[in-house]
Amino acid sequence: MLPGPTNVYHCPGCSKSILQWTLASANSLGAKYYSDGRIKAPDFPATVIITQCEDCGTIFWLDREIKVDEFEDDDFREDDALKRDYYREQGAWAEELDKEGWVKAIQKGAFRNPKEEIYLRKKLLWCLNEFFLENKGFLDAEDFLLRQENANNLIKLLDNTAQRDLLLIAELHRNVGNFESCLEVLDLVTEPDLQRMAYGIFKKCRVKDSKVFELG
Ligand SMILES: [Zn+2]
Numbered sequence: 001m002l003p004g005p006t007n008v009y010h011c012p013g014c015s016k017s018i019l020q021w022t023l024a025s026a027n028s029l030g031a032k033y034y035s036d037g038r039i040k041a042p043d044f045p046a047t048v049i050i051t052q053c054e055d056c057g058t059i060f061w062l063d064r065e066i067k068v069d070e071f072e073d074d075d076f077r078e079d080d081a082l083k084r085d086y087y088r089e090q091g092a093w094a095e096e097l098d099k100e101g102w103v104k105a106i107q108k109g110a111f112r113n114p115k116e117e118i119y120l121r122k123k124l125l126w127c128l129n130e131f132f133l134e135n136k137g138f139l140d141a142e143d144f145l146l147r148q149e150n151a152n153n154l155i156k157l158l159d160n161t162a163q164r165d166l167l168l169i170a171e172l173h174r175n176v177g178n179f180e181s182c183l184e185v186l187d188l189v190t191e192p193d194l195q196r197m198a199y200g201i202f203k204k205c206r207v208k209d210s211k212v213f214e215l216g
Helices: 078-090 099-107 114-134 141-157 163-175 179-186 192-206
Strands: 006-010 017-020 023-025 050-052 059-061 067-071
Touching: 006 078, 017 078, 050 099, 059 099, 067 078, 099 114, 114 141, 114 163, 141 163, 163 179, 163 192, 179 192
Parallel strands: none
Antiparallel strands: 006 017, 006 067, 050 059
């Protein structure tokens, strides 16, 4: 993993400096792929693109328009080293939202287009499914309903004419126990590259297993 420049933003709520690290290059060696589209790559962490300010609680997208500065982590460049020390002293790193953060962002309507809502809902899905998997297939009533509601909304937002979206729609139906609908949608996935994943989901669906699984 090779770090890229660190971007600096100002929180729209309180102007605190928020720092976003970026990657210049990374590899996906040792990555794990899951049936819901989540990728867990130890050497390829996703760059944070929406965050919550720890001081004032504002949730905001790290848009290029509100970027105020950037610096390289390079001791040999005096300007960069000074900026780094300054921003690290008085700023905070942009942290990925947690489950409550994703829910809050969705409920507050912190999205400006369907693409952003899909992003938030996929993140919430992955959060809940990861927890579900670690918790041996158990979710409390609140999370269970949240997962159901989120899946139904995500199904409506996805493009049912795009093959990859169809695969995720099928998986979402399976996750919430709509096995009939899962099979119907799987029938529409015809792209050769997706057949292995589609078959994996099909096999789980046939035995009415709703748990997300790691793709072998
Ligand atoms: Zn703030």
